[in-house]
């Protein structure tokens with residue numbers, strides 16, 4: 001039976017990288033009925049909003065989406081579509097695999113880390129109070145009264161909520177993911193020695209949840225020590241689960257370990273749906289040039305196929321993409337030793353090369 005998948009081309013370079021990814025996914029032979037919906041600039045032009053309700057409904061209906069990047073318009077009053085999508089659909093888990101492939105320039109080999117970042121709480125919950133406002137004037141004495149701590153009167157204040165509920169579901173998600181993907185270990189990252197009631201809660205709940213998964217190893221590590229270990233021995237890490245802020249920072253650090261934005265796939269997942277998308281943005285200045293690297297979106301497609309339990313097709317596609325990168329011939333400018341290399345190919349030619357490799361594997 002065909003899978004129903006919502007396809008959101010996005011804007012900027014989105015439509016080009018999504019078209020390339022769609023072609024290689026179709027070439028795996030997995031039957032997919034694409035439900036194409038517009039978000040971002042094309043939706044503003046047509047419907048006056050970058051995120052029409054029909055997009056949210058399509059994701060809820062089909063449960064799975066492949067999405068291109070979407071520009072956050074500056075100074076227009078529109079919120080980021082990406083943040084709005086995550087919040088409206090409660091996509092609480094941000095999954096970022098960071099893996100080295102031969103042919104991709106990086107300082108390390110044998111890195112294969114999956115970052116599982118909590119997407120809804122922590123200092124990114126958006127609970128902020130601006131310096132000098134009446135709210136801050138009331139908060140400062142209230143905090144002094146409740147906790148005995150003095151805050152300077154000219155402070156801005158951001159609140160860091162971390163709940164047992166939010167932690168339990170993200171840590172369970174990380175263990176379920178590890179189990180489903182045949183991984184060995186989950187590491188919980190925190191700063192529980194300093195923030196006892198937020199990171200301390202995250203750690204305590206992580207330890208409790210770990211007991212439900214005796215087949216998967218568990219360890220915890222302080223976030224500062226983790227940063228050092230990651231740049232010294234990244235091969236020691238497997239699945240990492242982190243609160244929102246550390247997850248944001250460490251997922252970029254890990255993307256850097258394995259070759260950067262052009263090859264970094266991602267997903268945002270919750271009970272109401274799973275949205276697969278590259279980590280990079282809409283790179284507006286390259287729009288329509290058939291120039292940028294579609295591999296991050298293709299690898300997001302590999303994650304999507306695994307989510308759909310199409311394991312063999314996902315493996316074939318990942319191997320075909322890896323073979324094209326290892327050969328280094330049919331790759332975009334950013335993967336060549338010099339960015340002005342005249343042998344660099346365009347976005348759609350990378351898709352042609354991946355499809356050739358898929359056919360070679362089949363014949």
Ligand code: NAD
Pocket residue numbers: 017068069070071072073082261262277278279280281282283284292293294296334
């Ligand atoms: P960006 O990732 O779009 O681009 C930064 C630079 O990275 C580009 O100039 C380009 O040199 C390089 N790059 C990015 N993708 C590439 C690719 N596929 N191949 C080769 N090189 C690539 O980041 P930005 O300029 O900060 O953001 C542009 C817009 O994208 C902003 O409006 C931002 O809000 C939005 N954005 C959207 C998402 C999303 O939709 N999930 C994520 C990040 C940024």
